[in-house]
Amino acid sequence: MKLTSLRIIAKDIQQSVSFYEKVTGSAAQWYTEDFAELSTSTITLAIGSTRTMKLFGEDFTESAGSKNTITEFLVTNVDDEYKRIKDLTDDIVQEPTTMPWGNRSLLFCDPDGNLINFFTPVSPEAIKKFS
Template sequence: MSKANLVSLRIITADIKRLVQFFENATGTTAKWATDDFAEIITGSFTLAIGSTRTLAFFGDRVAAPASNKSVIIEFLVQNVDDNYEMIKGLTSDIVQQPTTMPWGNRSLLFRDPDGNLINFFTPVTEEAKKKFA
């Protein structure tokens, strides 16, 4: 059996233009649109795919529901989470946690995107955490 490599996470949304614009602004990355119903935010290490509810027709009924995630945190490594905090406050009022240093050595900012998905911007601040992402 071959090893599986995670390369993408896809969010299904009822308002793709709004969600793509949010992530473009939050990440400073321009989305690549494949169709009016599918776009990707491509970073150096990962792709965040965003699909409209119309893309669900390819997978079958009730396979996914937009704006219903309560168990996944989408995490982005950023240069300085405190610098990003001011920018994020301009994009959403749904700040879950202001920048806080976590016991495992990352300084984290938790907020929700327009669909309610939990997003974590983090910066390693301890030597051990920095080594992990070097």
């Protein structure tokens, strides 16, 4: 089994795709007005409008965000990334902080309230794990 993508359902897909393009530095590939993907070297971030859920037999008319799932991005320097993205969101949950497991993490929300973590391994154990 191979995890290939993570899909986010957005109430305003244009706003969300623009946000993720700025956050990741990747350009989106639009397939329809209701579905786009941003590809990184390791995974694809898919973004669908709430209308796409009807294709699965579900009718979600709004996206409530998720506080029990965190989309995580390994970055070279979390402090530099914080300077770059802090004006993209009004919802910084945690400024860069070194966690007990050895990652320096920045936690913030996308326009729909979904949690995003940018992290940089800083302890010898964490650096080894991600190298």
